[in-house]
Amino acid sequence: MKIGELAQQSGLTPSRIRFYEQIGLLKAVGRRPNGYRTYPPQAVMILGLIITAQRAGFTLDEIRTLLPSDLTHWDHAALMDALTRKIADIEALQVRLTQSRAHLLRLIEDIQARPDDMDCAANAHRVLTNMLAENPEALDVTSGDIRLLDTKDRRQSLSPSRRKKTAPR
Amino acid sequence: MKIGELAQQSGLTPSRIRFYEQIGLLKAVGRRPNGYRTYPPQAVMILGLIITAQRAGFTLDEIRTLLPSDLTHWDHAALMDALTRKIADIEALQVRLTQSRAHLLRLIEDIQARPDDMDCAANAHRVLTNMLAENPEALDVTSGDIRLLDTKDRRQSLSPSRRKKTAPR
């Protein structure tokens, strides 16, 4: 099977498949005499596995270290460990999300709870003060990490609490 | 207040503060005769607001469009709308996470449920097949987006379902 066909069957683009090969996720691809890549039917499964793992929140790096060259010989221990840790990561993220959601809901309520005798400016200040008071500022949560945030096509990131001493060296 | 002091009080680095100014998040910073930036005490609050919003899942872009130049004059409607939509985004992500978590748990169980008479290789194949069957492949979830994933210092992303016709043009 040539790369175009594999692309169709797996739902990926040829460029993406080549990229995966480039970073060592797909190794030992066969070549025809003319230089064209050629894949065994099994490749569809490997790609399916990769995108499933991605959706579950694994980075390509993690996937690479877990993927055995031979699909029938997994490192059972490492795999279980990774799965378990990923679940923990997800749970940590869920906690964070629940907090964020609650925080936003409280904020909305607070905004709407403007005392009748208070003008918008004063209310804005009140809300802001409340909000910042709620946020211990520079709290450095330091928990696990996870990447899991697309749904459709997004790229994102987030990274507060990375601080460098502005202090004396 | 000079930038170093503001950095200390807000917990951000000077470079990050300059960066925020550069992208138009912090406007009209004062300058001393020597060229040094100078900030009003209020700036600490503005930065606190920005990092709080970031933690809640807003991008700097979103924050910029919502942040009024005058902290007492918010676009109430736009703000409420953004908050509400962000909550919806969070909820969508929570759903996704719950599914991912369940998926991983099922996977773990499935791996451990190896029939006594089956060897590892065959079991691997069985699990793989089950997993891929569960995944309708190329499902293109297409929901809202959100960025909310740091806790400590990470960058991440995820983006399946971006597909280009490999087909005839």
Place this chain on the structure above:
DNA sequence: CCTAACCTTGAAGCTAACTTCAAGGTCAAG
């Protein structure tokens, strides 16, 4: 034999949110 659809490569571009670097000005203390 031509053409369109395929394949090849390496390098560069994209996004978000910053940091780091290079090269240089300013200022208070000793």
Place this chain on the structure above:
DNA sequence: CTTGACCTTGAAGTTAGCTTCAAGGTTAGG
């Protein structure tokens, strides 16, 4: 008057996961 901490700028680097581009080889059909 020198040192070191601080400030300035613009440009380039970082990360992840790809895509896009340029420049060219291959192949099947008509």
